[in-house]
Each structure stands twice: as structure tokens, then as C-alpha cells.
Amino acid sequence: MQEIIHDEDVKSPKTSGSSVHSVVSSHSSIHDNSRLVDETRRSLKSRHISLLAIGGTIGTLLFVQIGTPLTQGGPANLLIAFVLWCTVILAFNNCLAEMVVYMPISSPFIRFIDHFVDPALGFCTGWIYFLTQATALPFEIVAFNIILRYWTDKIPVAAMSAALIVAYIFLNFVAVRFYGESEFWLSMGKVILMIGLIAFTFFVMVGVNPLHDKFGFRYWSSDSVPGAPFAEYLGTGPVGHFHGFAACLIQAALIIVGPDYVAIAAGEAEDPRKTMPRAFRTTVHRLAGFFILGAICVGTLVPYNDPDLVESVINPRPGVGASPYVMGMARLKIKVLPHIVNALVLSSVFSAGNTYFYIGSRILFGLALEGKAPKLLAKCTKRGVPIYSVVVMVLFSLLAFMQVSERGTLVLNWLLNLLSSAGILARAFICLAYIRFHKAMKLQGIPRTELPYRTYLQPFSAYYACVALLVIVFVYQYTLFLKGHWNTVTFIFSYGILVIAPILYFGYKWWHKTKIVPLEDIRFFDEERKLVE
Structure with missing residues (x-):
């Protein structure tokens, strides 16, 4: 299903960190045998890749x-x-x-979804995932302006939004290694912030605070906080406890993401079999x-x-x-740390926007390679930058200027609600692709020992993750169906x-x-793999 254009100018990623991938997509009925060349370069080092997920997942949430x-x-x-x-997420x-x-x-x-399941599902997944990233980008710009207001509201929103967009353009237009390097240091700041907050919590709970209050796990006890450690939500008794847990689980599904961002960068990673x-x-x-x-x-x-x-x-x-961290500091009469936290969170928000900018452009690029977006993309x-895909992300970033009006902000909130569960749905489809991948290997007699990286509990992990992700998509706003909560x-x-997803599919x-691609016809990108083996 994929062929490699063997060209003297094409070097193996194993021998050159800046190699160019040359690919011919050949779904003849879909692509009309058009030649699409992957010209990205393997410039992202192991340390860049390892911190990439943190850049997009750890932020204001x-x-x-x-x-x-x-x-x-x-x-x-x-x-x-x-x-x-x-x-x-582990599964x-x-x-x-x-x-x-x-x-x-x-x-x-x-x-993978395109080749292992159905080209139509690949089209559907690619576009809903792209829209998720493209609409998240202007929201991070909005969040940056809100975080900035902790200190002052004198800086014009439009001016700051423009400055952020220019910064993203610079980091993403020049070369992927500039993006990788910037994201490495920005994400490192997030790691330092998170480790610092964890350490802060430990020290203040054992009494190292201005009040010398050794509060420990006081707020987990019902003796100190009525109802703790389980709160009632939308009801009382067992029903209230169930709704409380459900609310936390749904929020966890929206907050905890990550490995898919690492995967997107695989085509630009140096020595990917090791990285x-x-x-x-x-x-x-x-x-x-x-x-x-x-x-905790x-x-x-x-x-x-x-x-x-509350x-x-x-x-x-x-x-x-x-x-909650800053409120904890206020309760303990700590005055300087909130400003430091605000500064580091500000850099975290910038980093998240930078990651969405990169991921969105690469999703578009992948869709174009498969003939599911204009070839120009x-x-x-x-330098290996998908220039026109990056331009599209620039256009989406301009949505951030809608925050200057109240009506525009309302529209942005509608878009966020529309696409907030789209990323979860896309991940369920990825699990489906793995299930097909696993079945195809077994049907074709390919032993798992041929995989350079094997994980435990497969294919159970795939079924477990797929079902969990789909359940969250359907119950995401289940409270709307409770009496008195309909909107x-x-x-x-x-x-x-x-x-939207069924219409696209x-x-x-x-x-x-x-x-649907027959299991016996799946070819596992055989020719492309030769470039890294």
C-alpha cells in the first residue's frame, strides 16, 4: 500500500539525522496513483521527543x-x-x-487508521483530530491573556495575541529543530514547576510554613471536613457519591492525555527505533x-x-x-510563591500553544500525504517544514482575536464544547487500528517477536482503552439528562x-x-520500514 521512491538523494534515517522520506501513496481508487513526497527531516532528538507530550498536556488544566x-x-x-x-492512558x-x-x-x-481499518475512517479521524488541535491553539492564546491579568490588565489583548502568534510562527516556520529545542526548555520549566509544587506540598504539610501548621492529610478526614474524603455532587448518599466520582473521571479524561503527541513526531525523530x-x-x-x-x-x-x-x-x-495550589499558599500566608507559579504557568500555556501549532500542522501534512487534504499541504x-500546513495553523490562531468581543468569546466556547470530546473519540479509533494491526499480524503468521518494541497485555490493552474512551465520549455530558439540568x-x-464524525465517515x-481493508491485505508499510531497519 506504500512504495518508496528509491532515489540517490534519499538517505536512511539511521545514517542521517536530516534525512528526507520519499513516499508514494497508492490507494489507486482514492489517490489516482498521485505521487506525494514526504520531505520532512529527522531533526528531533531523543530529549526533544521525550518532553513533547508534556508541552501539550501540562498547562492550566x-x-x-x-x-x-x-x-x-x-x-x-x-x-x-x-x-x-x-x-x-497506559493501555x-x-x-x-x-x-x-x-x-x-x-x-x-x-x-495507521487509513491503512489498517478503512480510508474513510482515516479521513474522519484525521480531520476531527486536526480540528481539536486547531481550535485548542486560539484557546491557549486566550488563556495566556487571562493568566497575564494576574498582574495587570493594561496590556491590550489584541497586541499580546499578535505577539504570541508571531512567536509561534517563528518557532514553527524556521526548522523543526528550533521547535524541538524551544519545546524542550519550555517543557523543562513545566517539569520544574510540577516537581516544585509537589515538594512545596510535602514541606508545608509537615509544618514548614509561616503558620507552623502541621496539617498533614487533615482535609482528607471527615473529622475536619464534613463528608471528606468523598464529596456528594448532584445528590446525596450513594447517588451523590456516584455523581462525584463520575464528575472526577470525566474531568480526568479531559485533562490526562499525551502519548499521541509523541507519536505525531515519529516521522521527524532521529534514529526512531531507539528514540x-x-x-x-x-x-x-x-x-x-x-x-x-x-x-494528591x-x-x-x-x-x-x-x-x-467553590x-x-x-x-x-x-x-x-x-x-488550589495558590489558594493553599494564601491560607498559609505565603506571598511570593504565587507570583513565581503564575510566571511558570504563563510559560506552560505558551508551550501548550506551541505544541498545538506543531501537532496541527503535522496532522494536516499526514492527511495530505494520504490524499485526504489538498496536495499543497x-x-x-x-528545512523540512510543511510550509502550507503551518500557514493553515496561522489562520486558525487568528481566531484568538475573537476574545476582544463578548460575542466572539461565546463562539469560541461553543467551538471548545463541540470539539472537547473529539480527541477522545480519535484515540478510540487509534485503539481500533491497533486491534486490526494485531489481528492482521496473527492472520498473516507474523510473530510478535518481529516487533522491535512489545508491550504487555495485548490485545487486552487495546480493547480496554477503546471501550473506556468510547464510554467517556457518550457520557461526557450525561448530567444534561438528569431532571432539571437540560440545556x-x-x-x-x-x-x-x-x-459530525458519521457524516465525515x-x-x-x-x-x-x-x-474496510481485509486483514490479509494489510502490508504494514513494508517498504517505508526498510528506511529505518
Whole structure:
């Protein structure tokens, strides 16, 4: 299903970190045998890849919005939900890792779905995933302006948005190594911030604070906080406890992501057979550790029913004013640290936007390689940057200027609700691609020992992650169906993706007459793999 153009100018990624991939896509019925060349370069080093996921996943959600599920479910439900969802992410990571290390191509998982399941599903997944990243980008620019207001509201929103967009353009237009280097240091700042907050929590809970209060796990006890450590939400008794846990689990699904960002960069990674396994192993452990420890920390620093915390959920404060960490500092009369946290969170938000910019352009690039987006989007500069795909991301970043008007902000919120579960749906389709990948190997008599990277509990991990992801997509806004909670607008924009996805899938299938790829016809990108073997 894929051929390599053997050209004297093409060097193996194993021998050259700046090699160019040359690919001919050949779904003849879809592409009309058109030649599409992958001109990206393998310039991302192992340290760049390892921190890439952190750049897009650790931001305001972990530092600020984590207070919302804390108020809904209490510290115990928050911790249990985060631990449970980390097992889903680990299972999802196992699926991606096996396929990507075996076939480290550009925009891999979108193309895996195309070749292992159905070209129509690849088209559907690619576009909904792209839109998720493209709309997340302007939201990070909006978040940057909100975080900045912690200090001042004198800086014009339009001017700051323009400055951010220019910075993203510079980092993404020049060469991928500039993006990788910038993201490495920005993500390192997030790691330092998270480790610092974890250390801060430990020291203040044992009494190293201005009040000399050795509060320990006081806020996990019902003797100190009524109802702790499990909070009631939308009801009382067992029903209230169930809704509290469900709210925390849904928030965990929206907050904890990551391995797919690592996979996107596989086609631009140096020596991917060595780089990618290390990245998958360290990234998922690092993310799980940060999120699980983060859940413990916020539940330890602030009681779930703290009036200021509850009020901040209803009426968000500028900057990190709504962060449970900052509220914990205020309770302990600590005045300097909140400013340091705000500064580091500001850099985290910039980093997240930078990652969305990169990921969105590579998704478009992968769609173009498979003939599911205009061929122009597959064109790269001499430095291996998909120039026109990057231009499209620039256009989406301009949506950030809508925040200057109240009506524009409302539209942005609608877009966020519409696409917030799209990324989860796309990950479920990736698990489906792995299930087909696993079955095809077994049917064709290919032993798993041929895989350069193997994970445990397969294919159980794939089924487990796929089911969990699909369940979250359908119950994402289940509270709308409870008595007195119905909202038509929220329903339309929360579940609109379940209408958009089938339209994209069946529309493409009808137009191109595609069929589910028979297991015996799956070729595992045989020729492309030769470039890295």
C-alpha cells in the first residue's frame, strides 16, 4: 500500500539525522496513483521527543482547572479517578508504542487508521483530530491573556495575541529543530514547576510554613471536613457519591492525555527505533506520576468545600488565582510563591500553544500525504517544514482575536464544547487500528517477536482503552439528562461530534466507495520500514 521512491538523494534515517522520506501513496481508487513526497527531516532528538507530550498536556488544566473536580468529588474521588484514567492512558500508550516504533512514519496514527481499518475512517479521524488541535491553539492564546491579568490588565489583548502568534510562527516556520529545542526548555520549566509544587506540598504539610501548621492529610478526614474524603455532587448518599466520582473521571479524561503527541513526531525523530521506545516509556510514567501526585497535592492543600475554591469554579479568577495550589499558599500566608507559579504557568500555556501549532500542522501534512487534504499541504521547505500546513495553523490562531468581543468569546466556547470530546473519540479509533494491526499480524503468521518494541497485555490493552474512551465520549455530558439540568445549546455543542464524525465517515465512504481493508491485505508499510531497519 506504500512504495518508496528509491532515489540517490534519499538517505536512511539511521545514517542521517536530516534525512528526507520519499513516499508514494497508492490507494489507486482514492489517490489516482498521485505521487506525494514526504520531505520532512529527522531533526528531533531523543530529549526533544521525550518532553513533547508534556508541552501539550501540562498547562492550566493541571495547575488551575483541577480545582473543579476537587469541589465535585472530593480528594479521594479525584485521586481514584486520576489513577483509573492513567491505566486507560497506559493501555492506549501500549497500542501506539508498538505500532509507531515498528512503523515510525510521519503523522503515524492517522495513516495507521487509513491503512489498517478503512480510508474513510482515516479521513474522519484525521480531520476531527486536526480540528481539536486547531481550535485548542486560539484557546491557549486566550488563556495566556487571562493568566497575564494576574498582574495587570493594561496590556491590550489584541497586541499580546499578535505577539504570541508571531512567536509561534517563528518557532514553527524556521526548522523543526528550533521547535524541538524551544519545546524542550519550555517543557523543562513545566517539569520544574510540577516537581516544585509537589515538594512545596510535602514541606508545608509537615509544618514548614509561616503558620507552623502541621496539617498533614487533615482535609482528607471527615473529622475536619464534613463528608471528606468523598464529596456528594448532584445528590446525596450513594447517588451523590456516584455523581462525584463520575464528575472526577470525566474531568480526568479531559485533562490526562499525551502519548499521541509523541507519536505525531515519529516521522521527524532521529534514529526512531531507539528514540521512540525511550520516549513512550518515560513519557507515560512521567505524566501519570505528575497527574496522580498532583491529585494528591491539591486534595491535601485545600479542603474540597473551601468557599474561595467553590467561588472560583463559579466565577473564575484571573491568572492562577483559581489554582488550589495558590489558594493553599494564601491560607498559609505565603506571598511570593504565587507570583513565581503564575510566571511558570504563563510559560506552560505558551508551550501548550506551541505544541498545538506543531501537532496541527503535522496532522494536516499526514492527511495530505494520504490524499485526504489538498496536495499543497504536503509541500515542505528545504528545512523540512510543511510550509502550507503551518500557514493553515496561522489562520486558525487568528481566531484568538475573537476574545476582544463578548460575542466572539461565546463562539469560541461553543467551538471548545463541540470539539472537547473529539480527541477522545480519535484515540478510540487509534485503539481500533491497533486491534486490526494485531489481528492482521496473527492472520498473516507474523510473530510478535518481529516487533522491535512489545508491550504487555495485548490485545487486552487495546480493547480496554477503546471501550473506556468510547464510554467517556457518550457520557461526557450525561448530567444534561438528569431532571432539571437540560440545556439544548449545551447538548448540541457537547454531542455534535457524534453527528459530525458519521457524516465525515459515511460521506467519504460514499464518495470514494471505500471498503474496510481485509486483514490479509494489510502490508504494514513494508517498504517505508526498510528506511529505518
